[in-house]
Amino acid sequence: MPRVGDLVFKVRSKNAGPFWVTIDVFCGQQKAYETVSKALTTERVAELFRQPAKNIKRFDIKDLNVIKFSLPRPIVQGDRFDRDMHGAQWAVLLAEAEIELAA
Amino acid sequence: MVTRVLVPSGVLGLGFDSQALARGIAKGPDIICIDGGSTDSGPFSLGTGTSKYSRAATKSEWRQLMQARAEAGIPLVIGSCGTCGTDSTVDWMLEITRELAEELGQDLKIATIYSSQPLERLTSALGAGEITALEPAPEISEASLKSCVNVVALAGAEQIGAALATGADIVLAGRTTDTATVSALPLMRGDHPGAVWHGAKIAECGALCSTNPISGVILVDFDDEGFTVEPMAEDARCTPHSVSAHMLYENSDPFILYEPGGHLDVTEARYTALDERRVRVSGSKWVSSNTYTVKLEGARIGGYQTTILAVLRDAHYVANAQAWVDKLKTFVSREISKSMGLGDGDFDLEFRLIGVNAALGSIETKTGTPTEVGVLGIITAGDQQTASEIGKLINPFVLHYPLTSDEELPTFAFPYSPAQSERGALYEFSLNHVLQLKAPMDGFTLTTQDITHAQGW
Numbered sequence: 001m002p003r004v005g006d007l008v009f010k011v012r013s014k015n016a017g018p019f020w021v022t023i024d025v026f027c028g029q030q031k032a033y034e035t036v037s038k039a040l041t042t043e044r045v046a047e048l049f050r051q052p053a054k055n056i057k058r059f060d061i062k063d064l065n066v067i068k069f070s071l072p073r074p075i076v077q078g079d080r081f082d083r084d085m086h087g088a089q090w091a092v093l094l095a096e097a098e099i100e101l102a103a
Numbered sequence: 104m105v106t107r108v109l110v111p112s113g114v115l116g117l118g119f120d121s122q123a124l125a126r127g128i129a130k131g132p133d134i135i136c137i138d139g140g141s142t143d144s145g146p147f148s149l150g151t152g153t154s155k156y157s158r159a160a161t162k163s164e165w166r167q168l169m170q171a172r173a174e175a176g177i178p179l180v181i182g183s184c185g186t187c188g189t190d191s192t193v194d195w196m197l198e199i200t201r202e203l204a205e206e207l208g209q210d211l212k213i214a215t216i217y218s219s220q221p222l223e224r225l226t227s228a229l230g231a232g233e234i235t236a237l238e239p240a241p242e243i244s245e246a247s248l249k250s251c252v253n254v255v256a257l258a259g260a261e262q263i264g265a266a267l268a269t270g271a272d273i274v275l276a277g278r279t280t281d282t283a284t285v286s287a288l289p290l291m292r293g294d295h296p297g298a299v300w301h302g303a304k305i306a307e308c309g310a311l312c313s314t315n316p317i318s319g320v321i322l323v324d325f326d327d328e329g330f331t332v333e334p335m336a337e338d339a340r341c342t343p344h345s346v347s348a349h350m351l352y353e354n355s356d357p358f359i360l361y362e363p364g365g366h367l368d369v370t371e372a373r374y375t376a377l378d379e380r381r382v383r384v385s386g387s388k389w390v391s392s393n394t395y396t397v398k399l400e401g402a403r404i405g406g407y408q409t410t411i412l413a414v415l416r417d418a419h420y421v422a423n424a425q426a427w428v429d430k431l432k433t434f435v436s437r438e439i440s441k442s443m444g445l446g447d448g449d450f451d452l453e454f455r456l457i458g459v460n461a462a463l464g465s466i467e468t469k470t471g472t473p474t475e476v477g478v479l480g481i482i483t484a485g486d487q488q489t490a491s492e493i494g495k496l497i498n499p500f501v502l503h504y505p506l507t508s509d510e511e512l513p514t515f516a517f518p519y520s521p522a523q524s525e526r527g528a529l530y531e532f533s534l535n536h537v538l539q540l541k542a543p544m545d546g547f548t549l550t551t552q553d554i555t556h557a558q559g560w
Contacts, residue, residue, distance in 0.1 A: 016355040018142050018532040019239055024351050050466050059357055064348055070355035072239045078145040080405060080451060080483050080529055085145045089462040096469065 004040060005095030007032050013091035018077040021087040022070040023094055033065035039099045045069050048097055049090070069094075105326045106289040107132045109335075111171075112319035113308035115139045115164055115181060116156030119319030123335035127320050128171050130335075134267075135172055136284040138307055139196070140183030142400065142532070143353075149253050150402035150530025154185035154192055161185075162199050169203050169273070178267060180274040180284045182258070187400075188278025189253050190219040196275045201554060210557040211273055214266040217548040218277030220254040220399065220538070224546070233539040235396070240535040247403075251533050254401040259363035261395075261543035263287035269551050277547075278400065280362055281307040289325035296389035300367040302330035304360055305349050305384070312349040315339035329385030331377065341382045343374035363398075363543065365391040394539055397546055401534035406451075407487040408526035409494035411480040413501050414516040421458075423506055424476040428454040431504045435497045442496060443489075450484040450493060478515075483529060494523035 005011055009028030016022040025040070027033035037060050046053035051071055059068040075082050084090065109132035112119040116139075140148075140155075148155050165181075172179035185192025193215050204211050225248045228234050234243070241247070248254070255278035264287045266274040276284065282303035289299045302323045305312045309319045318336030332341050350357045350369060360367040368388040375383045415421050432454060439445050439452075457477030460467035480501060484490040501522065503512045540546050 014353050015143065016353050017535075018146070019237075019535045020355045022351075022353070022355050026348075048466070048468075057355065061351075061357065064344065064351075066348070066351060068351055068357055076241075076532055077142070078147070078530065078532055080408075080481070080531075081453070083455065083464050084462055086143060093463060093466060093468060 001098040001100055003095065004036065004097050004099055007036055011091040011095040013087055013089070013094070015073070015077055015087040016070060019073055020070055021073050021090055022068060023091055025067040025094070027065040027067070030065055033062070033067070035101060036099070037067050039101050040067065042069070044097065044099065045094065048093055049074075104292050104294065105324050106292050106294055108285050108289065108306065108323045108325070109135045110285060110306045110309050110321045110323070111135065111137050111168060113138065113311055114141065116160045117319075118160075118164065118317075119309070120336050121167060123318050123320035124167065124171055127322050127335040128175050130322060132175065132177060132322065134177055134288045135168060135175070135179045137168065137181050138183055138281060138284065139181045140186040140188050140278065141281075144186070146402045146530040146532045149187040149189065149255065149400060150404065150528065152187065152189040152191035152253055154195060156186065158199070162203065165199055166203050166207070169200070169207060169209065172272065173207070173209055178272060178274065180263060180267070180276070180287070182263070182276045182279035182284040184275050184277060187253070188218050188255050188276070190217045190277060193217055193275055193277045200273060200275065204554050205556050208556050210555050212269070212271045212551060212553050214269050214271035214274045214549060214551045216258055216262050216266055216274070216276040217550075218255045218258055218279070220256050220546065222248060225254060225538075228538055234399070234536050235539070237398075237535045237537060241533060243534065243536065247533065250403045251401040252403055252530070254399060254534065256397040256399055256538055256546045257363070258547055259283045259397065259543065260287040260290050261363065262547050262549070264291050265544060265549055267291065269549070271551060280398070282360070282362065285323070293327070294325040295327050295329065297367065297387035298328065298330045298385065299325050300360065300362060300389055301369055301372060301384060301387035302332065304367065305332055305346055308349065308352065310334050310336065310339055311352065312346050313339040313341045314345055329383060329387075331381055331383050333381040340380045343376055343382055346382045346384065347372070347374045364395050365389060395543055396537040396539050399534045399536045399538050401532065402530045403533040405529045405531040406483040406485060407490045408529050409482045409487075409490040409523050410526055411482075411494055411498060411501055411523040412518055413478045413522065414518065415476045415478060416474070416516060417513060420506065420513065420515070421474070421476050422472060424456050424459060424478070427504070427506050428456065428478060430506070431500060434504065435500050438500070439493055439496060443492060445489070450482060450489065452493065452497070453481045455479045455481065487525060487527065491523065491525055498522055
């Protein structure tokens with residue numbers, strides 16, 4: 001199965017304030033956008049970050065060929081158990097995730 | 104009326120292209136606006152009331168902007184002075200400004216806006232039901248507010264506007280929203296509010312909305328219908344994609360942006376390339392709200408920390424690193440209890456394995472055998488002395504603890520002496536709330552001062 005990062009131009013993540021993290025999947029081309037927006041389900045993203053799917057806000061932005069996911073940080077930025085102050089490495093987990101493409 | 108705003112970079116202290124700044128000044132802007140802060144780097148800045156950026160870098164860049172301001176004869180505004188925008192960092196920026204005014208021989212009227220929130224204001228607002236939680240927010244009470252070392256409210260365009268109305272040459276503002284400095288003047292002049300807030304959001308990170316983010320300098324023209332954005336570096340371009348994509352950045356919702364007096368909705372915004380460098384945007388909407396609310400940011404001390412770092416290179420230990428730290432943790436916790444009389448609730452001891460899953464922790468999916476593993480021990484206790492005592496106590500075991508009882512004592516690599524380091528206070532963000540104000544200036548203090556250094560008679 002292909003990895004998300006192999007299908008798209010870039011996956012980026014960053015805090016959106018101390019209490020949220022947001023992940024942008026820049027698909028680059030329309031074809032990649034159409035493929036990935038179908039194959040990458042919100043449930044898959046939720047499972048990857050071990051969060052309930054209802055906590056994940058999803059935006060499919062056709063004009064930009066971007067899929068965006070935002071979720072409350074399970075651990076608030078700067079908390080003693082926070083491992084990634086800027087939330088920027090979360091993107092890697094999504095980029096490395098394998099997804100099943102529709103036949 | 105067209106209002107032309109020059110934004111030198113996304114934040115003071117990060118640097119900008121001086122030639123691009125000169126090009127921007129030559130275009131006759133009405134105002135120079137720059138941001139000085141953010142919560143990006145974590146709660147330390149707000150907790151201590153200090154700037155993340157060095158004083159030297161800040162002063163050197165501020166000197167250039169003060170010179171550009173004097174040359175152009177227009178106001179210069181900075182929001183969120185000194186990263187966190189507490190009263191102490193506004194005063195720090197004021198001190199730098201006064202030094203530079205003397206060095207440059209400038210006469211100035213300086214306005215300062217203070218955003219720190221006194222405890223009495225917060226507790227009385229809490230009692231009156233004027234503090235509302237955002238999603239997700241920690242529970243708050245009078246006691247939790249008392250435990251905050253610093254609380255700031257984010258000023259909006261109204262407070263910056265009040266400072267500009269004093270005729271100030273330079274406005275030094277405490278914590279403000281990212282968009283407040285850029286939006287204030289165009290709003291005062293009656294430009295299209297949707298366009299103003301949208302353009303301010305696009306420009307707040309400087310040239311990040313262009314093809315050359317590090318060049319810094321951006322020029323935005325606001326009018327009664329939309330806005331036009333153009334980067335000032337010769338090799339930078341703004342494209343409909345680079346501009347519209349910026350609404351994604353550090354925003355949980357790419358179409359809606361909340362501000363003190365309402366919200367921006369860019370769902371219907373249209374982005375058009377005017378030429379290779381400039382983008383025109385229209386169709387953005389501003390929706391006013393019935394109440395005026397300002398966001399609060401707070402920091403409290405969550406303990407004191409000492410850390411210890413060891414590196415495992417021995418393949419046997421590298422392969423069994425997690426099992427080793429699990430065993431080590433159980434052993435040293437008993438030693439801490441025995442020698443210091445401390446139980447589980449008195450301290451936290453966490454070992455993170457650098458090379459295994461230090462960045463992602465339990466959600467890491469990749470496995471493999473690294474060459475070496477860094478073992479970062481993080482001790483958090485109620486005071487520094489206890490944290491450091493624990494650090495000293497566990498030091499020999501982190502160095503020598505064997506995986507099994509029938510093997511020779513190992514000795515791992517400590518990168519420095521002593522292996523443990525004091526980190527000081529651990530600050531935590533303690534608020535994700537908004538405070539309702541009857542009038543915008545109710546939560547803020549505006550002062551002005553005139554200083555004279557120009558030579559002449």
